[in-house]
Amino acid sequence: MEVRTRIAPSPTGELHIGHLRTLLYDYAYAKKNNGKFIVRVEDTDRTRFVEGSMDRTLDVIIDYGIMWDEGPRIGGPHEPYEQSKRLGIYKKHAEELVAKGHGYYCFCTPERLEKMREEQRASGAPKTVYDRHCRNLPPEEVEKNLANKVRHVVRLKVPADETVVLNDLVHGEVVFDTNEIDDAVLLKSDGYPTYHLAAMVDDHLMEITHVLRGIDWMPSSPVHMLIYKSFGWELPVFVHLPNLKEMGSNQKLSKRFGAVAAVDFLQDGFLAEAVLNFLMFLGWNPGTEKEIYSLEEFTNDFSLEKLQKTDLVAFDREKLTWYNGYYIRNMDVKMLGERLLDWAEIYSVDLGTKDRSPDYVIKVLEAVRERMKTLMDFADITAYFFDKPKVDREMLIKQSGDEGRMTGIITSFNELLTTVSYDDWRKDNLDRICHAHLTANNYKPKEAFMNLRIALSGETATPPIFDTMEVLGRNEVLERLRAQIR
RNA sequence: GGCCCCGUCGUCUAGAGGCCUAGGACAUCAGGUUUUCAUCCUGAAGAUCGCGGGUUCGAAUCCCGCCGGGGUCACCA
Numbered sequence: 001m002e003v004r005t006r007i008a009p010s011p012t013g014e015l016h017i018g019h020l021r022t023l024l025y026d027y028a029y030a031k032k033n034n035g036k037f038i039v040r041v042e043d044t045d046r047t048r049f050v051e052g053s054m055d056r057t058l059d060v061i062i063d064y065g066i067m068w069d070e071g072p073r074i075g076g077p078h079e080p081y082e083q084s085k086r087l088g089i090y091k092k093h094a095e096e097l098v099a100k101g102h103g104y105y106c107f108c109t110p111e112r113l114e115k116m117r118e119e120q121r122a123s124g125a126p127k128t129v130y131d132r133h134c135r136n137l138p139p140e141e142v143e144k145n146l147a148n149k150v151r152h153v154v155r156l157k158v159p160a161d162e163t164v165v166l167n168d169l170v171h172g173e174v175v176f177d178t179n180e181i182d183d184a185v186l187l188k189s190d191g192y193p194t195y196h197l198a199a200m201v202d203d204h205l206m207e208i209t210h211v212l213r214g215i216d217w218m219p220s221s222p223v224h225m226l227i228y229k230s231f232g233w234e235l236p237v238f239v240h241l242p243n244l245k246e247m248g249s250n251q252k253l254s255k256r257f258g259a260v261a262a263v264d265f266l267q268d269g270f271l272a273e274a275v276l277n278f279l280m281f282l283g284w285n286p287g288t289e290k291e292i293y294s295l296e297e298f299t300n301d302f303s304l305e306k307l308q309k310t311d312l313v314a315f316d317r318e319k320l321t322w323y324n325g326y327y328i329r330n331m332d333v334k335m336l337g338e339r340l341l342d343w344a345e346i347y348s349v350d351l352g353t354k355d356r357s358p359d360y361v362i363k364v365l366e367a368v369r370e371r372m373k374t375l376m377d378f379a380d381i382t383a384y385f386f387d388k389p390k391v392d393r394e395m396l397i398k399q400s401g402d403e404g405r406m407t408g409i410i411t412s413f414n415e416l417l418t419t420v421s422y423d424d425w426r427k428d429n430l431d432r433i434c435h436a437h438l439t440a441n442n443y444k445p446k447e448a449f450m451n452l453r454i455a456l457s458g459e460t461a462t463p464p465i466f467d468t469m470e471v472l473g474r475n476e477v478l479e480r481l482r483a484q485i486r
Numbered sequence: 487g488g489c490c491c492c493g494u495c496g497u498c499u500a501g502a503g504g505c506c507u508a509g510g511a512c513a514u515c516a517g518g519u520u521u522u523c524a525u526c527c528u529g530a531a532g533a534u535c536g537c538g539g540g541u542u543c544g545a546a547u548c549c550c551g552c553c554g555g556g557g558u559c560a561c562c563a
Binding site for chain 1 (some may be wrong): 493499509511557
């Protein structure tokens with residue numbers, strides 16, 4: 001049987017990074033088994049709908065380098081893939097359940113429900129449950145209400161004294177007592193289905209074989225299994241994944257600590273492949289010591305058996321940052337340059353590169369990349385490559401003890417460098433010549449090179465001085481040195 | 487509170503009864519390379535495997551109890 005997985009985002013906001021982790025696993029499992037990965041839009045809550053969020057969610061999935069096999073924009077054999085366009089299907093199924101005796105119409109008003117819950121809480125009940133008031137309404141009354149178009153929902157008629165066994169692939173058998181299960185609403189009074197109905201009907205119709213989801217869904221899984229059973233359908237495999245939490249607490253991810261939406265990480269200058277690589281290990285590992293994984297390698301090695309059983313996993317932003325730096329350091333530098341420029345363009349980030357050519361940007365990048373943790377760092381550490389630096393004279397003089405000595409060093413290096421031709425202006429060459437000059441004049445390397453560094457960049461921390469000189473170019477270097485000779 | 491899930495270094499994790507004097511990675515610290523910063527290399531510290539009982543010649547690995555953490559109890563997903 002073909003493996004078919006799905007991710008079901010709802011257009012109520014931006015795609016959450018945790019949802020992207022689930023998506024990644026869904027995708028990998030489908031690909032690994034030559035199956036299909038489906039995106040389905042769960043837009044059944046009209047009150048929380050956020051304009052444009054679905055488009056942004058689909059865009060960001062693509063930005064992370066993942067494409068679905070069936071779903072919105074591209075369609076497929078089970079279209080439409082937007083639940084709001086499938087209302088008739090859910091209504092038909094809800095009615096089928098009622099006809100079969102597994103569901104019933106409920107005319108209770110929200111007010112009555114709220115009052116009921118309040119009373120239950122007041123009386124110290126262990127939990128609030130629907131009192132099943134409408135379960136045994138006389139058929140005539142139901143007919144009358146229906147004819148009079150009284151607002152109503154359809155509820156699941158949960159059987160008494162039964163046992164429902166969830167066979168979770170990572171957690172094993174989980175047994176639920178049906179006496180603990182509420183008569184969940186399946187069809188809302190506005191005609192829209194709830195998640196329970198819509199997701200199960202669609203999972204069945206779309207032939208989903210494996211449902212990967214957050215462990216927070218586990219408590220409602222008996223309702224889902226009961227729905228499947230009521231229709232007489234074959235159950236998919238359920239896999240509940242650990243949720244993500246913020247480091248140092250047991251709280252869910254929060255904007256207080258950084259990005260939370262998938263798109264925000266990209267915007268903050270994280271590379272998609274680094275984020276993905278980091279996400280892969282939040283609940284999974286290959287059982288080897290390999291931890292640098294491309295998406296392709298991941299889809300090859302991914303297996304459900306290696307999923308982590310724990311219920312909460314810390315989202316270590318420092319490790320994400322390390323991954324990002326690793327990818328920045330190890331990617332082809334031309335590629336990285338293109339990515340940097342594209343990124344700045346897309347997110348309107350001012351890199352301070354003025355109108356310099358991409359080639360120049362790449363040269364700068366090559367010199368500074370190992371100092372970058374995110375793309376965002378570029379502008380901060382490269383300003384002097386694009387603009388004349390502001391040199392702090394005090395700081396400069398301090399390197400040599402007094403102004404006379406400092407000026408002497410800079411003057412002599414200026415004279416020396418004037419003799420180097422444009423053709424010979426390469427770091428290896430500059431290195432050789434300058435070191436010879438150093439010994440010939442008895443200058444201390446540290447003081448001399450710090451003088452040059454500060455004069456050229458205004459900074460005390462830069463790439464190796466000859467790398468910097470090569471990138472800056474002959475004219476610029478000589479100009480900057482002369483600016484310090486007074 | 488009821489129900490359900492989970493519990494190995496600070497963090498992500500390896501570990502499926504003897505390979506464990508519990509391994510790797512991030513973070514931390516120290517040394518090395520070096521003209522600065524960073525990278526890189528080497529090393530150190532860091533987990534009595536939540537606790538307590540069993541079972542066994544032998545348990546992080548199996549069983550029981552406890553404790554701790556989390557999830558969930560909506561006409562939200």
